[in-house]
Amino acid sequence: MRFASLGSGSKGNATLVRAGETLLMVDCGFSLRETKRRLARLSVQPEQLSAILVTHEHSDHCAGVSSLSRNYRIPVYLTHGTARTGRCDGSHQLNCFNSEDAFTVGGVDVRAVTVPHDAAEPCQFLMSWQEQNLGILTDLGSVTPHVLECFRHCHSLLLEFNHDLSMLEAGRYPPALKRRVAGDWGHLNNLQAAQLLRQLGGAPVGHLVVAHISENNNSRESAEAALLTVLDSLEGVVWAQQKEGFDWLSVCRSEPLAASERSA
16 A cells, blocks of 8 residues: 655645555645646546545645546545535535444545544544555644544554644734634644654554644744654654655555556
8 A cells, every 4th residue: 555645734635545456535625737737746647546535624625626526527535524514516426424434445444533623524534455554644633532542553644743832822823823723623733743653652663754734833843853752763754745745655665666666
């Protein structure tokens, strides 16, 4: 199982997961034109997508879902609550589930995990294929025992390090937005994310991807400092960028796939 990112951050998110003949996209927060451009960078055509999975209705995660789905007849999987917001109306096909359901898409077993976030029925995903487990965990304001239990056995993990709390407090956001971001239903700060890793027992055996980093309220130095309170080194940590995401990674390997392997 392999995964890659088209981009990660408040301006748009999309993650690809490839397992055997199945190719999934988790969220699509980019325009159709931009999505196609970013897919091409990863040697993927929209026609190859088996399905789009949506975590919640915020625009940086779903703005491009309906146009991509409709133009290329791609089924969309989302919670009943997310569907009721209407943000994915016009999609080719909506397949609704509850935020704690488990289901299969192609050859991939998917478990939806409820998270505390200020959306209608948000979830994140744990994906399994041939005994390989990939966790995608962003957009939550606090770490619950349920989240810890569900993501305890990931071989690779994409994890939100959204903001540095002191930078957020000193920044230019309006007070209400600061409260929303830092609240229990907002986003994880660096120390919260590091504490989650500590409670999980450290970095996963495969890749740890630092994701959904705020361009205004965080810095790589701050996130690295938080990580080093848990990890002995930053070797093997991958940084998901807003502009280019990250290249294909194998869930249980320690290095990126070579270009010749991407289309395998």
